Amino acid sequence: MDEKGRRKWIYAKNPKGKWFNKRAFFTIAWLAFFILAPIIKINGEPFMLLDIVNRKFIIFGAIFWAQDTFIMALLMLSFVFFILLFTVTFGRIWCGWACPQTIFLEMIFRKIEFLVEGDYKQRHQLDQASWSAQKIFKKLLKHGLFILMSIILTNIFLMWFTGPEKLIQIITDPIQAHLQGFVIMLLVSAVFYWIYSFFREQICTMVCPYGRMQGVLLDKKSIIVAYDYKRGEPRGTKEGGDCINCQQCISVCPTGIDIRNGAQLECINCTACIDACDQVMEKVSKPKGLIRFDSIEGIEKGHKSIWNTRNRAYSVVLAILLGFFIYTLFTRPDVETSILRVPGTLYQVSEDGQVSNVYNLKIVNKTHDKMNLHVKLVTPNGKIKQAIEKPIELGIHERAERVYIVEFPKSSLSHGKNSIEFGIYNDKGELIENVGVGFLAP
Template structure:
């Protein structure tokens, strides 16, 4: 692939673009370009931001529509509660998501990073715009950074960072709402802080993390922390759609030649405008297989603008595959895409089946460990002791009836387990009794759990007899 590019050197492969030769970080000041794709990304980003900040306020049956309470291991997706007992569904969902990401990357490269990743949306569509508004474009920002500390610089820098901190505080509260739910969050912020020191501490920690990421760490998240850039090197192939520089049309690079006898050059006039607008500072002309490329399309808008000015066709940098650039081939459905698609469809079908057949409760019955059978010489009965747990996975209180198969008799130890509050787990103990000689050793005993709506679940356990 590298043979197709007329590179001055291969030094870009040996270090990050924002790193000097002595290992120090070079601050990136990306230029501002407002093109067709940038406008589309802006609209899409605002839709996602509205959803992100708005979803925690939506409720269903008095509960959040979405909640990811990792601490208490309670999750709500589209108003449906999930508990640790549903871990198999969560695991299958994560596997399906990873396969979907793999398939999506094989087809469309890093379009997720450029269009939907929260890091990119917050950085490019929120924090970066505030920076442009207060400090000006990339040249003005660089001049301000290199200038001595004056009143103007102090006012601009302090106001920018104050707004950054406020936005980070809002993001932190939103994420905390997703974790603890809207009712608990409202309770925390309206009651005295002394009663919610843990929650206040989490808000301050989240705020500090978000402020550091968007005010200082920035593109380093994509270059160093996020594993997706490295993962794409495994997933992408020559058939994948990505932000591509057309080497066939653009090379050899050179300035516009008015002299007809001058050597003929490609459409790339080496203006470096595509490099100037890149938020990670890369040169897309070195190839789309650079892990720092987030597919944000800024270079496409910049190049299209230049092509307009020099009266050349747009699309020197565009969404295309490497095969599309070099051979003019369109995206093909191959075995790799087919394999990912088949596995994803099967997994989604299996998850759908599990969700459709999922009951609003889950029961577990175990014979009490360490205990053998009990024999009553007067009544000639054999009994075993059992433990029962019932988790109510709905938003409504449930009433249950525990019925063993005949000829067993169930005798509760203490209070019977017949009513479970919403979202609660209740435990109980009971004896199963049967007349001597009425049970064959080695057989399983079945207990049926019924609710008031006629739904039932049959559970089996062992029964020990002489």
């Protein structure tokens, strides 16, 4: 912000150098994963899919259903601990290298901007200049490309929730057939466009809660992008430190900060200042690494050890969580059944003294084989009244829903809630799963 509290627009210099090249390779791999993960098929299913409508989630090829909430919770918890461990140890490296916000802004939208409007000086001059045919052309071209890229990214993002086939169907069908999806796509595209055209780095410096957590997560041993003040200061003097006060590290910074002021909330560890300073050091024949990946302790004492009590403790918790997750994943049943009394219903009593309850059955085949399943009452002796007596035929990873009416003689029941048990059997008559539910009687 300037002295009056107004936003200072950042004209960051186009970064170049060894670290930028590494980030560019990583970005290509990241974007390939982002685009291909919902398209690649393993055993006929996508590698990644978040099908919220059908409550089916495929993560790295493993399928999770709504009934797998516990396993999903374990996975999420493991992910949170992984992020904590990673942040305590390596600082905000996620932000600079793998966060979608940084990848989209720094590696796609800013690159478009550099291409159309030029590097930081030309862009600054263009914005200061009065409107001319050339300025209008450049601005229209840049914002046109931004809108196009926002729409493309939104469609890829939506593919993670719909899968590629459904997405193509939505795109090719008339708009009226998917009006809701179309409106969502437009809104998400508009948000993307607004963020990458105008709001930009403020997401990292003002909005993102992860950025705000750095103050409590980082310590003196965390590896961050750091300025070696011992070597660099006093800056800009002939007999002084190595920093020649050229300010290249500031002009290249996408969040507009001066890394020489120490670790800051706004630093996303993008490494642009490392590259800029290394190039300066090369020119003045001084050793590279005045700005580098190091810990505060590493700079103070000259040696670095990434281990401390916190990341050791997080590692142990993460190992336990992951072990438990893998165990529950591989021992989960082949078939997942949930049977619940139809909401809002109690019981019915017929003239011949039979009491009945109505149940909803939801069943999922989690295997890669087709299954024919039979539902029977295990205890107590009673009757399932079904409209169709055929077995439930389930294809690979298919779900089915049925309604059952269960009936007992009133004399065999206690007042209020009774316990009954269903059994799910395969074609060979083998019991696959038992499901206990309550039965209401007058």
